[in-house]
Amino acid sequence: MWRALRDHPHTLWGLLTLPGVVFLILWLASGHGGAGRSATALLLHPTGELSARLMVVTMAISPMRHVLPGSDFWRWMRRRRRYFGVAAFGYALLHTALYLADMGSPGAVMSEVALSAIWTGWLAFLLLVPLALTSNDAMLFRLGRYWRLLQRLTYPAALAVLAHWLLIHDGAAAALVHFGLLAALQVLRLRNTLKPMET
């Protein structure tokens, strides 16, 4: 019963969509466009941070499989990695849409595109677009071995996300904790993969 519920694809979709529902309720409840801090601006930070967190989780799955090869949890996660990646993109899309809405005009958006904290954000988003577009089974099948190659865009995208988060200066410590953890896991994995070659 529990296992069937846990492994039903809709359960995970529901879980990953839940924060989006909370964001929507907050947005509707706070009367967007009213006086004071607009709900759009209010949600800008949490949507970006959630997207980055999901990205870190997605990218931590493979190294965690190396660190804990016997873990059922990470094997379960590994089979559902694409769900997490797509969710990370979904919240990045929401984050970008909120930013555009908050800026209000193409001119305003263009006026700050050259700022390092902003273009790194755009770069991260643009790198994620092809990954999201090819995330379905049909594209996975059609691209074959090129699909894995394409997925490596995740690494430059992650670096761009980290730069964006640090430069926007809204919680540099949180950014370093998230990506520091991921970097540590990648180092562990690298050590694990290199070890057999030495002996």
Place this chain on the structure above:
Amino acid sequence: MTRSMIALILLSLSTTGAHATGRFHCEATDRAAWLGETQVTERLTAAGWQVSHMKEDGGCWEVYGTDPQNRRVEAYLHPVSGEVQLVSQRGTVVFDIRDANE
């Protein structure tokens, strides 16, 4: 091992930032002498700013809004004099009173 690893990850993921940023510190002031939020908003609006919201940070008023050049900025104001100390646009410093005074 597995459980402690997961717990560690969840713990690290639960720390959120955006509290005391330490980006700018104003001189020590008597809290009773501080300008109120309404006064800060009135002064800035008169100078051509649009104020979205504000909070305390580093002994200053940290104001979020739009400056007279229509840039989306964060400004640190002296809490008593109301003088603008530092303005940053998306993390890039566009005005610093320490440079302006040199």
